[in-house]
Amino acid sequence: xxxxxxxxxxxxxxxxxxxxxxxxxxxxxxxxxxxxxxxxxxxxxxxxxxxxxxxxxxxxxxxxxxxxxxxxxxxxxxxxxxxxxxxxxxxxxxxxxxxxxxxxxxxxxxxxxxxxxx
Amino acid sequence: xxxxxxxxxxxxxxxxxxxxxxxxxxxxxxxxxxxxxxxxxxxxxxxxxxxxxxxxxxxxxxxxxxxxxxxxxxxxxxxxxxxxxxxxxxxxxxxxxxxxxxxxxxxxxxxxx
Numbered sequence: 103x104x105x106x107x108x109x110x111x112x113x114x115x116x117x118x119x120x121x122x123x124x125x126x127x128x129x130x131x132x133x134x135x136x137x138x139x140x141x142x143x144x145x146x147x148x149x150x151x152x153x154x155x156x157x158x159x160x161x162x163x164x165x166x167x168x169x170x171x172x173x174x175x176x177x178x179x180x181x182x183x184x185x186x187x188x189x190x191x192x193x194x195x196x197x198x199x200x201x202x203x204x205x206x207x208x209x210x211x212x213x214x215x216x217x218x219x220x
Numbered sequence: 221x222x223x224x225x226x227x228x229x230x231x232x233x234x235x236x237x238x239x240x241x242x243x244x245x246x247x248x249x250x251x252x253x254x255x256x257x258x259x260x261x262x263x264x265x266x267x268x269x270x271x272x273x274x275x276x277x278x279x280x281x282x283x284x285x286x287x288x289x290x291x292x293x294x295x296x297x298x299x300x301x302x303x304x305x306x307x308x309x310x311x312x313x314x315x316x317x318x319x320x321x322x323x324x325x326x327x328x329x330x331x332x333x
Contacts, residue, residue, distance in 0.1 A: 106263075134319055146310065146323040195264070199319045209321060211256075211264040 108212030125196030132198035243311035
């Protein structure tokens with residue numbers, strides 16, 4: 103089945119540094135990818151919609167200058183957490199839908215990235 | 221505002237017991253509904269989905285869910301759980317013209333052998 107690869111799976115960084123997380127669709131093309139953040143109480147919050155070749159659409163309350171999203175190709179979206187702070191420590195998950203199946207197709211999720219900011 | 225509410229946060233069952241996890245949503249317009257499962261240490265996987273048609277949807281591993289439009293509900297059921305069903309379960313909703321998922325808070329299911 104469709105696979106979404108997310109890298110790295112775990113990262114520890116110092117406060118003030120930036121971290122880049124990659125999300126790749128391995129066997130399908132995704133014009134749209136989604137970035138979620140999973141909080142300790144388990145709920146997943148949609149952060150932004152990544153659109154291939156155009157600017158990402160951010161959800162209300164998500165700082166676009168802090169969470170930079172780039173979707174340069176049909177198989178790759180990146181999330182960069184800039185000037186990371188301890189409160190950015192979380193589990194970040196990306197998802198993608200097969201462009202051929204349309205917007206109603208179920209999403210395929212990456213394994214997630216555990217970010218710890220010290 | 222769009223939202224999904226899962227009533228049970230932590231459920232503990234013995235093997236062979238029946239399972240029902242509640243999910244209610246608030247969403248204007250036509251909805252697509254999903255249940256995802258996250259086994260320990262693994263990524264989210266789709267259990268089942270409802271787009272249209274028969275409101276009783278059957279998914280993988282013996283799970284099913286029923287869409288009751290009048291109650292804005294999409295409860296997940298399984299007649300007899302197994303220890304391997306121990307996982308986090310998430311209900312999610314999206315509109316018919318968008319791929320953005322709104323997730324519920326999740327339910328931790330613990331099945332005792």
